[in-house]
Amino acid sequence: MTGSSxxxxxxxxxxxxxxxxxxxxxxxxxxxxxxxxGVSEATRARVLAAAGALGWxxxxxxxxxxxxxxxxxxxxxxxPARMLGLEPFYMExxxxxxxxxxxxxxxxxxxxxxxxxxxxxVQRAWWRSRQVSGSVLVDFRKDDPRASELxxxxxxxxxxxxxxxTGGLPSAWTDDAAAxxxxxxxxxxxxxxxxxxxxxxxxxxxxxxxxxAFEAAAHELGLEQWSSIxxxxxxxxxxxxxxxxxxSPHRPTAVLYDNDLTAxxxxxxxxxxxxxxxxxISLLAWDDSQLCxxxxxxxxxxxxxxxxxGAEVARRLLTVLDGGQPExxxxxxxxxxxxxxxxxxxx
Amino acid sequence: MTGSSxxxxxxxxxxxxxxxxxxxxxxxxxxxxxxxxGVSEATRARVLAAAGALGWxxxxxxxxxxxxxxxxxxxxxxxPARMLGLEPFYMExxxxxxxxxxxxxxxxxxxxxxxxxxxxxVQRAWWRSRQVSGSVLVDFRKDDPRASELxxxxxxxxxxxxxxxTGGLPSAWTDDAAAxxxxxxxxxxxxxxxxxxxxxxxxxxxxxxxxxAFEAAAHELGLEQWSSIxxxxxxxxxxxxxxxxxxSPHRPTAVLYDNDLTAxxxxxxxxxxxxxxxxxISLLAWDDSQLCxxxxxxxxxxxxxxxxxGAEVARRLLTVLDGGQPExxxxxxxxxxxxxxxxxxxx
Numbered sequence: 110m111t112g113s114s115x116x117x118x119x120x121x122x123x124x125x126x127x128x129x130x131x132x133x134x135x136x137x138x139x140x141x142x143x144x145x146x147g148v149s150e151a152t153r154a155r156v157l158a159a160a161g162a163l164g165w166x167x168x169x170x171x172x173x174x175x176x177x178x179x180x181x182x183x184x185x186x187x188x189p190a191r192m193l194g195l196e197p198f199y200m201e202x203x204x205x206x207x208x209x210x211x212x213x214x215x216x217x218x219x220x221x222x223x224x225x226x227x228x229x230x231v232q233r234a235w236w237r238s239r240q241v242s243g244s245v246l247v248d249f250r251k252d253d254p255r256a257s258e259l260x261x262x263x264x265x266x267x268x269x270x271x272x273x274x275t276g277g278l279p280s281a282w283t284d285d286a287a288a289x290x291x292x293x294x295x296x297x298x299x300x301x302x303x304x305x306x307x308x309x310x311x312x313x314x315x316x317x318x319x320x321x322a323f324e325a326a327a328h329e330l331g332l333e334q335w336s337s338i339x340x341x342x343x344x345x346x347x348x349x350x351x352x353x354x355x356x357s358p359h360r361p362t363a364v365l366y367d368n369d370l371t372a373x374x375x376x377x378x379x380x381x382x383x384x385x386x387x388x389x390i391s392l393l394a395w396d397d398s399q400l401c402x403x404x405x406x407x408x409x410x411x412x413x414x415x416x417x418x419g420a421e422v423a424r425r426l427l428t429v430l431d432g433g434q435p436e437x438x439x440x441x442x443x444x445x446x447x448x449x450x451x452x453x454x455x456x
Numbered sequence: 457m458t459g460s461s462x463x464x465x466x467x468x469x470x471x472x473x474x475x476x477x478x479x480x481x482x483x484x485x486x487x488x489x490x491x492x493x494g495v496s497e498a499t500r501a502r503v504l505a506a507a508g509a510l511g512w513x514x515x516x517x518x519x520x521x522x523x524x525x526x527x528x529x530x531x532x533x534x535x536p537a538r539m540l541g542l543e544p545f546y547m548e549x550x551x552x553x554x555x556x557x558x559x560x561x562x563x564x565x566x567x568x569x570x571x572x573x574x575x576x577x578v579q580r581a582w583w584r585s586r587q588v589s590g591s592v593l594v595d596f597r598k599d600d601p602r603a604s605e606l607x608x609x610x611x612x613x614x615x616x617x618x619x620x621x622t623g624g625l626p627s628a629w630t631d632d633a634a635a636x637x638x639x640x641x642x643x644x645x646x647x648x649x650x651x652x653x654x655x656x657x658x659x660x661x662x663x664x665x666x667x668x669a670f671e672a673a674a675h676e677l678g679l680e681q682w683s684s685i686x687x688x689x690x691x692x693x694x695x696x697x698x699x700x701x702x703x704s705p706h707r708p709t710a711v712l713y714d715n716d717l718t719a720x721x722x723x724x725x726x727x728x729x730x731x732x733x734x735x736x737i738s739l740l741a742w743d744d745s746q747l748c749x750x751x752x753x754x755x756x757x758x759x760x761x762x763x764x765x766g767a768e769v770a771r772r773l774l775t776v777l778d779g780g781q782p783e784x785x786x787x788x789x790x791x792x793x794x795x796x797x798x799x800x801x802x803x
Contacts, residue, residue, distance in 0.1 A: 141508065150505075157504035158497075161488065181565065181587070190555035194548030194763055195746055201541030207568045208537035216567035216578075216587075218528065221554045231563075240528070240587070344746050373750045380752045399542055399691050400747070403720045405727045416541055 131159035180215040180430055182206065182423065183235045183244035185228040190221055196342050196370050197398035198415055205419020206245065209427065225250070229258045236264045243267075243430050245422055249274040249314045267426040267435065274314040279435045281422045285315055286322035288411050288443040289365075292393055293326035295445055296363045300453045301391065302333040305361035307350045307371050311339040319367065334359065340371055347371025351378040355390065362454035363391040369400045372408050376450065387452035397446060406449025413443035478506035527562040527777055529553065529770065530588035532575040534595060537568050543689050543717050544745035545762055552766025553592065556774065572597070576605045583611045590614075590777050592769055596621040596661045614773040614782065621661035626782045628769045632662055633669035635758050635790040636712070639740055640673035642792055643710045647800045648738065649680040652708040654697045654718050658686040666714065681706065687718055694718025698725040702737065709801035710738040716747045719755055723797065734799035744793060753796025760790040 128135045133152060140148045141156035148156070184203070186193065193199055206217055218241055222228045228246075232255075235241040243265035246255055256276030259266060268275035271282045296304050306323050309316045320337050327335040338353060340346035347370060354361055355378065366372035372394030379386050386392055386406060394401050397410035418440050425435035475482045480499060487495045488503035495503070531550070533540065540546055553564055565588055569575045575593075579602075582588040590612035593602055603623030606613060615622035618629045643651050653670050656663040667684050674682040685700060687693035694717060701708055702725065713719035719741030726733050733739055733753060741748050744757035765787050772782035 153508065154501045154505045157508045158501045161500065161504045179581075190551045190558065191763060193554075194544065194551035197541065197544075197547075200544075200547035203566070204537045204541035204568075207540070207566065211537065211568045214578075216565050218563050218565050219550070219554065220563035221551075221558045231561075234526075344750050370746075370750075373747075377750050377752055399717075400720075403691050403717075403724050404751070405724055416538060 126163055127156065127160045130163060131156045180210065180213060180242040180427065181218050181240060182210060182215060182426060183218045183220070183232060183241035184247070185220045185222045185231050185244075187222050187224050187228060187248060192341060192343060193221070195344065196368065197400060198342075198368060198396055201398060201415040202419040202422075205416040205421075206423040207419075208416070209420045209423035213427070225253060225255050229255060232259055232264060233262055236262055243426050245269060245426060246275075246278070250312055251314055251317065253314070265426070265429045267422055267429060269422055270314055271318060273318075279425060279429055279437075281418070281425055281440050282315075283413060283418065284439040284442040285319050288413075289319050289322035290326045291445055292365050292411055293323060293330065293332075295447075296365070296391065296393065296451070297330045297332065299363075299391070299451065301361075301363040302454075303359065303361040304332060304335050304363045304365065305354045306335070306337040306365045307347055307354075307367060307375065308337050308339045309342050309367040316367065323365070334361070336361075340367075342368050342371060344370050344374040347374035348378050351375035352382070355379065355382055355384060361390070363393065363451070365393045365395075367395050369394040369396045369398050369408065369410060372410070372450075373400050373404055376404055376408065386450050388455055391451040391454070393451055395443065397443075401448070404450075409448045409451040410446050411443040412446040414441060417441070473510055474503065474507045477510060478503045527557065527560060527589040527774065528565050528587060529557060529562060529773060530565045530567070530579060530582045530591035531594070532567045532569045532578050532591075534569050534571050534575060539688060539690060540568070542691065543715065544747060545689075545715060545743055548745060548762040549766040549769075552763040552768075553770040554766075555763070556767045556770035560774070572600060572602050576602060579606055579611060580609055583609055590773050592616060592773060593622075593625070597659055598661055598664065600661070612773070612776045614769055614776060616769055617661055618665060620665075626772060626776055626784075628765070628772055628787050629662075630760060630765065631786040631789040632666050635760075636666050636669035637673045638792055639712050639758055640670060640677065640679075642794075643712070643738065643740065643798070644677045644679065646710075646738070646798065648708075648710040649801075650706065650708040651679060651682050651710045651712065652701045653682070653684040653712045654694055654701075654714060654722065655684050655686045656689050656714040663714065670712070681708070683708075687714075689715050689718065691717050691721040694721035695725050698722035699729070702726065702729055702731060708737070710740065710798070712740045712742075714742050716741040716743045716745050716755065716757065719757070719797075720747050720751055723751055723755065733797050735802055738798040738801070740798055742790065744790075748795070751797075756795045756798040757793050758790040759793040761788060764788070 124135050124138050128138050137148050138156050141153040220231055222231055232244055246266055247269045249270035256278050266278055268278040268280045272280050308320055338350040340350050372392055375392050376386060379390055384390050394408040394410035396415060397412035401408035401410045421440045428435040471482050471485050475485050484495050485503050488500040567578055569578055579591055593613055594616045596617035603625050613625055615625040615627045619627050655667055685697040687697050719739055722739050726737055731737050741755045741757035743762060744759040748755035748757045768787045775782040
């Protein structure tokens with residue numbers, strides 16, 4: 110319905126617009142819509158007609174007027190449903206968002222989509238029908254169409270991704286390039302010269318950033334050998350990638366993973382192939398959910414407070430919704446947490 | 457705003473009510489609200505006034521009229537945000553719901569709450585402001601107030617829980633009592649006479665059902681010794697409970713867990729205490745996310761397709777929304793999947 114609003118797609122009518130068109134105060138608009146006494150039936154009809162003509166709907170405004178605005182935040186994720194349930198990252202990220210929204214009585218509108226094009230349609234529908242106050246955008250790709258499409262809509266949004274990917278939207282990201290550099294330098298300092306990386310989904314912007322940083326660090330340190338294998342972040346593909354690496358004639362002595370699930374899977378593959386961790390092979394995980402502390406040996410990891418990341422993303426979006434300028438800059442850089450799965454290589 | 461609707465809390469006004477009050481056809485109501493030509497300004501004002509008086513809002517109806525209804529399903533969860541991110545269950549369950557909603561372009565409105573009372577307020581607000589078409593209710597406790605409170609509201613809902621807990625709402629549940637019985641009989645058949653159970657949160661109805669079934673099976677089989685320790689489903693508390701059990705003078709030879717995260721933690725504790733699994737102690741997990749296949753030894757589990765469970769819950773709710781009668785009966789009984797963590801006890 111709102112798609113045909115005479116106000117056009119770029120402008121979202123306010124109670125002020127309705128009051129101006131009806132020639133009454135904002136309070137009168139509120140009273141007319143609340144069915145409260147204090148406005149005549151003629152005024153009431155004029156207000157309702159004005160609201161109808163502008164495509165303005167009362168529910169949102171009623172909340173704004175009452176001072177108890179509750180924000181619904183949209184989140185569309187373009188990943189297969191089955192996979193979403195397997196990886197700790199998204200549930201921790203979503204829990205972090207919820208922890209901040211809950212303080213204000215807000216909720217998260219969650220939707221799985223096929224791709225960025227479907228998401229653009231979903232975000233547009235959500236925004237025009239006032240189902241969301243604003244959205245969190247995730248999983249940016251190279252030349253992602255969402256930034257420009259959604260900026261034109263006027264949808265308040267925070268993009269989770271490096272500014273090189275998110276086209277001028279307020280952003281929140283982790284400094285993955287710095288973290289990859291630290292990880293590779295640490296493994297090199299332990300004496301590793303053949304280091305492999307089991308990466309995430311190749312089409313995601315942050316995977317490309319990590320891959321480039323890995324290659325740059327390997328060059329800089331003059332490593333003897335390095336390679337990356339992409340996965341879908343699942344345990345199954347993490348196991349497969351580790352098997353390929355450990356079965357190669359000149360196998361690496363250390364592997365850096367792009368999440369923790371693939372690293373846990375890698376640890377199982379090492380055991381399956383009779384290799385001792387960290388004596389025969391060092392493994393370094395990423396994200397560091399509690400999974401890394403439940404394995405034996407415990408997994409060394411590039412630790413990253415994913416819950417806190419989600420919370421900070423929500424805070425930045427609420428700042429945007431409150432009309433403010435959110436903090437710029439990376440949220441946090443994953444830091445090295447050495448545990449039992451990394452050690453100098455055997456010679 | 458809708459809280460003060462003259463239609464009262466139990467009745468949700470329809471486009472038919474608006475048409476009747478304005479003395480026009482439903483099509484005219486639609487045209488009036490869409491700003492389409494075909495109705496006079498006078499009719500338009502009358503329709504808008506009627507809608508306002510009834511507290512009827514156009515967005516939902518416009519979708520219904522256009523034949524492309526998109527359902528938003530509400531889900532409020534009363535668990536700490538931090539914990540929600542740690543346990544695979546909820547993300548798999550939510551992913552299952554999303555997989556079914558996505559087929560119809562629907563979304564899930566997710567909110568964390570403190571307790572059932574806060575949830576009742578949230579569900580009431582969601583329903584009255586048309587933010588949801590219906591809701592999924594989870595984590596039922598004994599004498600849960602939600603069933604009666606929300607039934608009075610007219611909110612279409614599916615309750616996840618045994619009918620003994622969900623007060624007449626359409627329900628979906630797993631037959632936990634039968635599964636616990638199977639688990640205990642299996643361990644007893646292997647020769648175990650001292651079996652412990654690491655349970656979930658004591659206040660949840662399904663934990664109480666499992667605890668009672670565990671005790672009944674132990675009695676029936678004449679076990680020498682049995683005990684339950686409650687946890688919050690976290691790895692931390694699962695590790696602590698396992699440590700307590702394994703440090704007791706007459707320690708159990710088998711432990712049954714209420715999810716997989718606590719079982720993975722239990723496996724680590726066994727290693728930490730120098731006990732070999734399954735030679736010294738057998739461990740049997742529950743839920744069986746992919747975590748159970750990433751450990752060494754792989755964990756035997758009461759397997760439960762949590763993703764499929766979420767999908768079936770969503771299908772039952774959509775049946776309710778479509779005006780049908782959802783299938784009754786349990787969704788699936790978790791089945792025994794023996795792997796490497798269970799064996800006869802050493803004598």
